[in-house]
Amino acid sequence: MSSEKPLRILIVEDEILIALELESLLQDLGHEVVGMAASSEEALSLGQKLRPDLAFVDVHLADGPTGVDVARSLSANHRVTVLFMTANAKRIPEDFAGAWGVIAKPYTERGVREALSYVMVGQLREPDEARTVTFVPFGAALRERSSQIS
Numbered sequence: 001m002s003s004e005k006p007l008r009i010l011i012v013e014d015e016i017l018i019a020l021e022l023e024s025l026l027q028d029l030g031h032e033v034v035g036m037a038a039s040s041e042e043a044l045s046l047g048q049k050l051r052p053d054l055a056f057v058d059v060h061l062a063d064g065p066t067g068v069d070v071a072r073s074l075s076a077n078h079r080v081t082v083l084f085m086t087a088n089a090k091r092i093p094e095d096f097a098g099a100w101g102v103i104a105k106p107y108t109e110r111g112v113r114e115a116l117s118y119v120m121v122g123q124l125r126e127p128d129e130a131r132t133v134t135f136v137p138f139g140a141a142l143r144e145r146s147s148q149i150s
Helices: 016-028 040-050 067-078 109-125 140-149
Strands: 008-012 032-037 054-058 081-086 099-104
Touching (some): 008 040, 008 067, 032 040, 040 054, 040 067
Parallel strands (some): 008 054
């Protein structure tokens, strides 16, 4: 990924150790973590202020199962591409628009790297649609969509 423009990333995660680990991984992969939020209110404020390219959003935050609402707002109001992180993908509505996929917790470096590559290819190939794509589950369906982009 070093030859591509680094993504500016917002992490929305209420578990600080997970957030710090993800921050370190994203930086190691050559991206810039522009902010970290532990609550929905903080996430929305940082999304407006920082205008990240991408947000990793935990579905269930400490202030309630508000990750889906945060993602909707970031996507619709600030054109932020969203990747969900969750241990339970069933919490994400099937018809949710605005997210590129979901990364299962506990996540792996490979899973994060593949998700980032997928997002970056989508942003390069579909600049007007890259931030408002219908939810695609991470995994087989994600690989299927990726082959359609090529």
